Amino acid sequence: MNKLHILAALTSAVLLTSAFAGCGISSSTKDSSAQSASTSESSDSSFAPEKIAEKFYAAMVSRDFRTLLDMTVPPDMQDEFKEDYFSDFDEKPTDDLYTVYIRKQEEAVKEMEAEGIDFKYEVLACEELGKFDKINKIFLEEMEDETDTVDEDFDAAEALDIKLTEFAKADEGEPVYAALVKVIYTYKNEDGSTQNPDTDIDMALIYRHNGEWYIDHP
Numbered sequence: 001m002n003k004l005h006i007l008a009a010l011t012s013a014v015l016l017t018s019a020f021a022g023c024g025i026s027s028s029t030k031d032s033s034a035q036s037a038s039t040s041e042s043s044d045s046s047f048a049p050e051k052i053a054e055k056f057y058a059a060m061v062s063r064d065f066r067t068l069l070d071m072t073v074p075p076d077m078q079d080e081f082k083e084d085y086f087s088d089f090d091e092k093p094t095d096d097l098y099t100v101y102i103r104k105q106e107e108a109v110k111e112m113e114a115e116g117i118d119f120k121y122e123v124l125a126c127e128e129l130g131k132f133d134k135i136n137k138i139f140l141e142e143m144e145d146e147t148d149t150v151d152e153d154f155d156a157a158e159a160l161d162i163k164l165t166e167f168a169k170a171d172e173g174e175p176v177y178a179a180l181v182k183v184i185y186t187y188k189n190e191d192g193s194t195q196n197p198d199t200d201i202d203m204a205l206i207y208r209h210n211g212e213w214y215i216d217h218p
Helices: 003-010 012-020 034-042 050-061 065-072 075-086 097-114 134-142
Strands: 117-128 177-187 198-209 212-216
Touching: 050 065, 050 117, 050 177, 050 198, 050 212, 065 097, 065 212, 075 097, 097 117, 117 134, 134 177, 134 198
Parallel strands: none
Antiparallel strands: 117 177, 177 198, 198 212
16 A cells, blocks of 8 residues: 555545535543543643644554544534445445444555554644644755755645635634644565655644534645
8 A cells, every 4th residue: 555545544534524524642542432532621721732633643543443533523524424435335334434434444454554554643733724833844844855945935734725714614713723743654574674764744634613622634
């Protein structure tokens, strides 16, 4: 599996939500919903949006797919998400959304692991959308090997085609944050040795919907 497709395979919920909505933790979350956690966190004035990114990517690394789904699809959007998600199957599943989603993600992980691919993450910055400072600087630094010139007016949101006005899921008047994340891929050879790591830059949006925290990839 190409590394560029790994996150897409593990976060199909994130990618699909943007298609219909108008527009990544604890290791023991199998028996508890991320909703209860987000409720207590959102009432804490000291709660930082970057913790949502940390929680999301930690869930991805630990293969906690229930938490990934809880963090990307609000309850009032699950019926619509389910309709879109199930439409990708040749034969419409009869199981509930969580069962089908988790099973699908586990299949993707098996394929990834069979090819000796794994990853970890590092949250580089988290800033309010439209007020990027560190994100623009870090994004350019991370991408400098792929560009010959540095544009002083560069805007990561513009480059990634992120428009706050199109992000309809956020509660009215609430800011939307962006987390810039470095994903570090490792590859194991057949003899068990590990190749030099490779990296990608991932960006996720962090927002409140009905007062709770969620994360999305535009």
